[in-house]
Amino acid sequence: MxxxxxxxxxxxxxxxxxxxxxxxxxxxxxxxxxxxxxxxxxxxxxxxxxxxxxxxxxxxxxxxxxxxxxxxxxxxxxxxxxxxxxxxxxxxxxxxxxxxxxxxxxxxxxxxxxxxxxxxxxxxxxxxxxxxxxxxxxxxxxxxxxxxxxxxxxxxxxxxxxxxxxxxxxxxxxxxxxxxxxxxxxxxxxxxxxxxxxxALDGVEQGDLVSTLIEEIDKCLKIGGRVLLPIFAFGRAQEIQTLLARATLSGALPVVPVFVSGLPAHVSRICDGHASRIRRVLPHVRFDAMSTQSFEDGQGHAPPPGPCILLAGSGMLSDGSLSARLARSLEGDPKNSIIFVGYVDPDTPGHALKAGDREVAARLVSIPFSAxxxxxxxxxxxxxxxxxxxxxxxxxxxxxxxxxxxxxxxxxxxxxxxxxxxxxxxxxxxxxx
Incomplete structure (x- = not known):
């Protein structure tokens, strides 16, 4: 029984x-x-x-x-x-x-x-x-x-x-x-x-999602914009960091500063420590060898100037999160892009932004990555x-x-x-x- x-x-x-x-x-x-x-x-x-x-x-x-x-x-x-x-x-x-x-x-x-x-x-x-x-x-x-x-x-x-x-x-x-x-x-x-x-996910291939993301980031950077990727620290951050590094090495993306906020960066360092226990697509790749910069979660932190990529939690722009503050800072400039790379709950500020609850000039993009x-x-x-x-x-x-x-x-x-x-x-x- x-x-x-x-x-x-x-x-x-x-x-x-x-x-x-x-x-x-x-x-x-x-x-x-x-x-x-x-x-x-x-x-x-x-x-x-x-x-x-x-x-x-x-x-x-x-x-x-x-x-x-x-x-x-x-x-x-x-x-x-x-x-x-x-x-x-x-x-x-x-x-x-x-x-x-x-x-x-x-x-x-x-x-x-x-x-x-x-x-x-x-x-x-x-x-x-x-x-x-x-x-x-x-x-x-x-x-x-x-x-x-x-x-x-x-x-x-x-x-x-x-x-x-x-x-x-x-x-x-x-x-x-x-x-x-x-x-x-x-x-x-x-x-x-x-x-x-x-x-909606039937027939959607992982490679298609990656290609769409890289194309959107590249478009934004080429016009001098800044890209915000609201991310989850556990899992999604490591996936996005890896594909950004691969795209930069292959020439699909230009070399620009990539900033990763505190908790996602900390989780990535832990994953490096467990590298031998994680079944990875590229076993030799480590996050500590990627060209990223720390971006702390301190209140009032302004986004850096010039073209760059910002990976920050939370993935749904939760109230008070670094990603929510960065979105507010970036949304008034049409050169900038805010790209959601996964599920956004209907009861969250991220969903409200996507639904047009307030008018923004920045480009809003949703790509249905899923774990x-x-x-x-x-x-x-x-x-x-x-x-x-x-x-x-x-x-x-x-x-x-x-x-x-x-x-x-x-x-x-x-x-x-x-x-x-x-x-x-x-x-x-x-x-x-």
Whole structure:
């Protein structure tokens, strides 16, 4: 018997946390925090189940942001992840504590810096089975291709096999190679469904996105403009830095100053430290060898003069962020460009700017880079792993419905589950294949 319950958001993307029980052994997979609403998972069912482990798929806050709370409530559960995720998760959690101080006077801190520093992790290398404390449950991590250190999680116990994709990307990108998968078959596949309803990405190739970005940057620089790329520090920054360096070396872009703000630059340095553990497209490339300059997050910092490229967080122009201040400084000049290189939430200042809530002279461009698998690739994951059951997670209800229909049309023998909030899903498995 395999049981599943969403501890965090079900039917939407936010605080990812899942309780799975495989033949009596309970584990918590991810411990996220909703990035805008500070909404925590409900760890009550996990406390009742007394899990062996908390296993992290990667270091984005919607997957690790409530980890100190989970540790407080589940003190006996060991924390497992890749060594790269351990390093990046500490940075993400420390950064959150500093930002969270603004809420302390009214709602209190969710957790303290001391709680972050006291976390202990057990490192797990890719594709190396690791026995958990009960000696009967084994964990194997597979590179998910989503973020440096990201992993899909294979849990095996007494012949049962459950695989959780985490956030995944099958196709090679500028910095990272695509995801690897375990051998088929698995009994249960927990499949992310972020792009499950996004037909706009069908047929969009990574190379086309890169070409569009380079062309837009080149156009702006040639007329003496400055380019702002609002970016996420974890993952997207490393991808964009890599492709900019490649374009400059090849002559596709002119040599101009490239500025990278504090947190993205710090994350890139950490990735250099874990270079041997990250499956990279260009193994010899290091960020510390790229011709970039630090651009600190100090209040009131004006953009440098002359043609240049600015990489700054946040990726959605969150209030008070360096990217938001830079956008305000640059938007009045028609020579400048503000280029969004990924998803922008409808409830953020970045989306308001894109939607024309205020008139700007600068050129606004959106290029749909994504670290999440396209829906055709999600179906391909199911085809390769041949699961008996698919549990659709990490997607809104529209995405889960659309993806479930696509899977059902190709593999009607697969049982599709879209668990509701607070629902415990019980999957009885026969002895046969």
């Amino acid at each position: 395999i049981r599943y319950r969403a501890l965090g958001d079900a039917g939407e993307m936010g605080a990812s946390a899942h309780l799975v029980t495989v033949d009596g052994a309970a584990l918590v997979l991810d411990a996220g925090l909703h990035p805008r609403h500070r909404r925590l998972p409900d760890y009550g069912p996990a406390q009742a189940a007394s899990p062996l482990a908390i296993v992290l798929s990667h270091a984005h806050m919607d997957h690790v942001g409530s980890l100190p709370v989970a540790r407080r409530l589940l003190p006996r559960a060991r924390i497992y992840c890749t060594q790269t995720t351990r390093s990046l998760a500490r940075v993400a959690l420390r950064h959150h504590v500093e930002r969270d101080r603004g809420y302390a006077a009214t709602t209190g801190l969710l957790y303290s810096r001391d709680e972050v520093e006291s976390l202990t992790f057990e490192d797990v290398a890719y594709e190396t089975p690791h026995a958990l404390a009960d000696g009967l449950t084994h964990l194997t991590l597979f590179d998910a291709g989503h973020l440096p250190g990201s992993a899909g999680l294979l849990i095996e116990r007494q012949g049962r096999r459950l695989f959780y994709t985490g956030d995944t990307h099958l196709v090679d990108r500028a910095y990272q190679l695509g995801a690897r998968l375990p051998e088929a078959p698995v009994d249960v596949l927990m499949l992310e469904s972020t792009q499950g309803a996004n037909a 999440h698998a396209r829906r055709a690739d999600l179906v391909e994951i199911v085809r390769r792993l041949r699961p008996r059951h698919v549990v659709l997670v990490h997607g809104d209800e529209t995405a889960r419905l659309a993806l479930g229909s696509l899977i059902g049309a190709v593999m009607p023998e697969v049982k599709i589950h879209r668990p509701a909030p607070a629902q415990t899903l019980s999957i009885a498995l026969s002895a046969g294949p």
